[in-house]
Amino acid sequence: xxxxxxxxxxxxxxxxxxxxxxxxxxxxxxxxxxxxxxxxxxxxxxxxxxxxxxxxxxxxxxxxxxxxxxxxxxxxxxxxxxxxxxxxxxxxxxxxxxxxxxxxxxxxxxxxxxxxxxxxxxxxxxxxxxxxxxxxxxxxxxxxxxxxxxxxxxxxxxxxxxxxxxxxxxxxxxxxxxxxxxxxxxxxxxxxxxxxxxxxxxxxxxxxxxxxxxxxxxxxxxxxxxxxxxxxxxxxxxxxxxxxxxxxxxxxxxxxxxxxxxx
Amino acid sequence: xxxxxxxxxxxxxxxxxxxxxxxxxxxxxxxxxxxxxxxxxxxxxxxxxxxxxxxxxxxxxxxxxxxxxxxxxxxxxxxxxxxxxxxxxxxxxxxxxxxxxxxxxxxxxxxxxxxxxxxxxxxxxxxxxxxxxxxxxxxxxxxxxxxxxxxxxxxxxxxxxxxxxxxxxxxxxxxxxxxxxxxxxxxxxxxxxxxxxxxxxxxxxxxxxxxxxxxxxxxxxxxxxxxxxxxxxxxxxxxxxxxxxxxxxxxxxxxxxxxxxxxxxxxxxxxxxxxxxxxxxxxxxxxxxxxxxxxxxxxxxxxxxxxxxxxxxxxxxxxxxxxxxxxxxxxxxxxxxxxxxxxxxxxxxxxxxxxxxxxxxxxxxxxxxxxxxxxxxxxxxxxxxxx
Numbered sequence: 001x002x003x004x005x006x007x008x009x010x011x012x013x014x015x016x017x018x019x020x021x022x023x024x025x026x027x028x029x030x031x032x033x034x035x036x037x038x039x040x041x042x043x044x045x046x047x048x049x050x051x052x053x054x055x056x057x058x059x060x061x062x063x064x065x066x067x068x069x070x071x072x073x074x075x076x077x078x079x080x081x082x083x084x085x086x087x088x089x090x091x092x093x094x095x096x097x098x099x100x101x102x103x104x105x106x107x108x109x110x111x112x113x114x115x116x117x118x119x120x121x122x123x124x125x126x127x128x129x130x131x132x133x134x135x136x137x138x139x140x141x142x143x144x145x146x147x148x149x150x151x152x153x154x155x156x157x158x159x160x161x162x163x164x165x166x167x168x169x170x171x172x173x174x175x176x177x178x179x180x181x182x183x184x185x186x187x188x189x190x191x192x193x194x195x196x197x198x199x200x201x202x203x204x205x206x207x208x209x210x211x212x213x214x215x216x217x218x219x220x221x222x223x224x225x226x227x228x229x230x231x232x233x234x235x236x237x238x239x240x241x242x243x244x245x246x247x248x249x250x251x252x253x254x255x256x257x258x259x260x261x262x263x
Numbered sequence: 264x265x266x267x268x269x270x271x272x273x274x275x276x277x278x279x280x281x282x283x284x285x286x287x288x289x290x291x292x293x294x295x296x297x298x299x300x301x302x303x304x305x306x307x308x309x310x311x312x313x314x315x316x317x318x319x320x321x322x323x324x325x326x327x328x329x330x331x332x333x334x335x336x337x338x339x340x341x342x343x344x345x346x347x348x349x350x351x352x353x354x355x356x357x358x359x360x361x362x363x364x365x366x367x368x369x370x371x372x373x374x375x376x377x378x379x380x381x382x383x384x385x386x387x388x389x390x391x392x393x394x395x396x397x398x399x400x401x402x403x404x405x406x407x408x409x410x411x412x413x414x415x416x417x418x419x420x421x422x423x424x425x426x427x428x429x430x431x432x433x434x435x436x437x438x439x440x441x442x443x444x445x446x447x448x449x450x451x452x453x454x455x456x457x458x459x460x461x462x463x464x465x466x467x468x469x470x471x472x473x474x475x476x477x478x479x480x481x482x483x484x485x486x487x488x489x490x491x492x493x494x495x496x497x498x499x500x501x502x503x504x505x506x507x508x509x510x511x512x513x514x515x516x517x518x519x520x521x522x523x524x525x526x527x528x529x530x531x532x533x534x535x536x537x538x539x540x541x542x543x544x545x546x547x548x549x550x551x552x553x554x555x556x557x558x559x560x561x562x563x564x565x566x567x568x569x570x571x572x573x574x575x576x577x578x579x580x581x582x583x584x585x586x587x588x589x590x591x592x593x594x595x596x597x598x599x600x601x602x603x604x605x606x607x608x609x610x611x612x613x614x615x616x617x618x619x620x621x622x623x624x625x626x627x628x629x630x631x632x633x634x635x636x637x638x639x640x641x642x643x644x645x646x647x648x649x650x
Contacts, residue, residue, distance in 0.1 A: 070270075071270060071273065071274075074270055074274065075274060075277070078274055078278075190278050190281060190282055190311055191274055191277070191278050192278070192310065192311045192312045193275060193278070193311055193312030193313060193315075193316060193325040193327065194312045194325050195312075196271050196274045196275055196278070196325070197271070197312075197320070197325045197326065197327070199271075199274075200271060
């Protein structure tokens with residue numbers, strides 16, 4: 001079985017995000033980048049499935065991202081993935097979900113696939129679009145926000161759960177399918193030291209858009225980010241204090257009416 | 264190259280940091296309060312491959328070097344310096360000695376179990392009258408046929424009661440102070456071996472420190488490390504790695520002292536200002552941060568030199584001396600910034616304050632480090648400017 005896991009390189013969840021001066025993106029200096037945490041659930045699920053099948057199935061990481069994404073890919077290989085495809089092209093500098101999906105679809109088709117796992121969304125832009133566009137392009141079913149996954153014995157279908165407001169939704173889907181993974185699905189393993197050692201020798205196949213037979217960057221003009229703006233600063237906080245609470249309330253009401261002019 | 268991390272080294276740091284912040288942090292406060300050594304934490308670290316970090320692949324290790332070990336020990340010590348003791352002694356001393364001096368049979372028999380963490384390695388050198396002065400070791404080892412019979416006691420042995428493999432330095436020749444010592448690999452299951460007094464220490468309470476008693480303890484002669492009479496050489500030859508290990512531990516303690524000082528000082532307000540806005544607090548923070556960085560560079564240099572196979576005795580001693588000293592200064596200043604609450608068990612700095620102290624004592628006291636450094640420096644001047 002060919003198990004594909006998708007990976008995006010995102011700023012560390014603990015990183016302090018600052019918008020760059022031009023408003024075209026974030027300031028990357030001093031920011032640590034990691035595997036998108038939701039993608040880690042996807043990687044773990046792929047590895048678990050491979051271990052359960054134990055039939056020579058392979059887990060292949062597919063990532064579209066800058067040169068620096070190599071480290072995140074290497075981490076996934078150290079966790080246990082077998083090999084990786086890294087689509088890396090200067091033309092992908094400012095991608096939108098449609099672009100990424102088109103590129104990933106081509107790369108995945110070239111690899112062949114029986115099931116695809118990915119995170120439910122990337123924690124940087126929170127768009128959660130790629131899995132759905134990808135499902136459409138590959139013409140396969142999608143199940144999003146999975147919290148349980150069980151492949152059928154014949155590998156032609158799978159049973160899943162999704163946590164929704166107030167309950168669990170049980171789903172059955174045919175295979176191949178794309179599964180986006182949510183917290184609770186599993187506990188991602190650490191990249192062990194033997195894993196890190198072995199990852200050194202695993203193959204990362206670098207691909208350009210031309211290698212995938214893509215001449216024009218797809219999806220440009222469909223949507224683009226106009227500008228990135230920092231959050232507005234919180235206003236000054238003033239504490240109205242008085243001996244008697246009733247006086248403080250009276251003063252607060254006066255301020256709201258006369259200064260803030262909101263009542 | 265000296266201070267730059269390779270991709271693998273960054274991944275190792277991340278793995279150990281993640282493990283320490285999740286698994287270790289969840290238990291460290293309580294296990295240190297109650298004085299409990301957590302086997303499950305060592306099991307977890309073993310599963311990551313950390314107990315065979317410098318052992319070659321053919322013996323089940325991962326063949327990374329002293330630098331990777333130093334980085335890992337710093338990350339562990341930032342959360343639980345007690346845990347770092349077992350990991351450092353196992354890797355820098357026990358694994359190192361078996362790998363370097365063990366016969367092919369001994370290596371094949373013991374290293375895979377040590378690399379997997381199944382057998383924790385400990386190092387038994389200190390006696391009531393011998394520590395810094397290795398040549399004063401008295402514990403006797405007398406050859407009888409294919410065995411040696413060991414008699415005596417070793418004290419202050421870290422993790423001694425959890426050992427799967429004990430490296431023991433004992434006296435085979437009372438006639439020669441320096442050539443009369445021999446190193447043995449002893450299994451706790453050998454007849455005549457027992458654990459004696461358990462020490463109650465000021466700090467590092469989640470790490471056990473015990474006496475090991477040898478009463479007619481019979482050790483196969485095949486378990487001699489190196490050759491008879493090489494004990495002194497083996498003991499002295501293992502110092503550098505051990506010192507880099509403890510320097511890394513001290514570095515981790517210092518880093519946490521700084522972290523806690525800044526985090527606390529940002530929250531705490533006095534006279535209408537945050538503590539970190541007072542210049543006197545800032546001076547402490549500046550000193551701590553500069554010292555931590557300087558210590559880290561010294562540790563990295565010594566580790567890189569050791570990995571390159573260069574003589575690094577002076578550099579290892581400098582790293583150990585400086586890191587342990589600034590760790591103690593840092594916990595002192597950090598507690599000062601914390602004020603009264605820092606003196607209570609509610610805040611982590613109280614534990615680190617106690618843990619820091621021993622880094623200036625064990626694995627060679629600061630005084631011994633200065634002797635090593637001064638001797639080397641004088642030698643170098645002797646060569647540059649002969650009298």
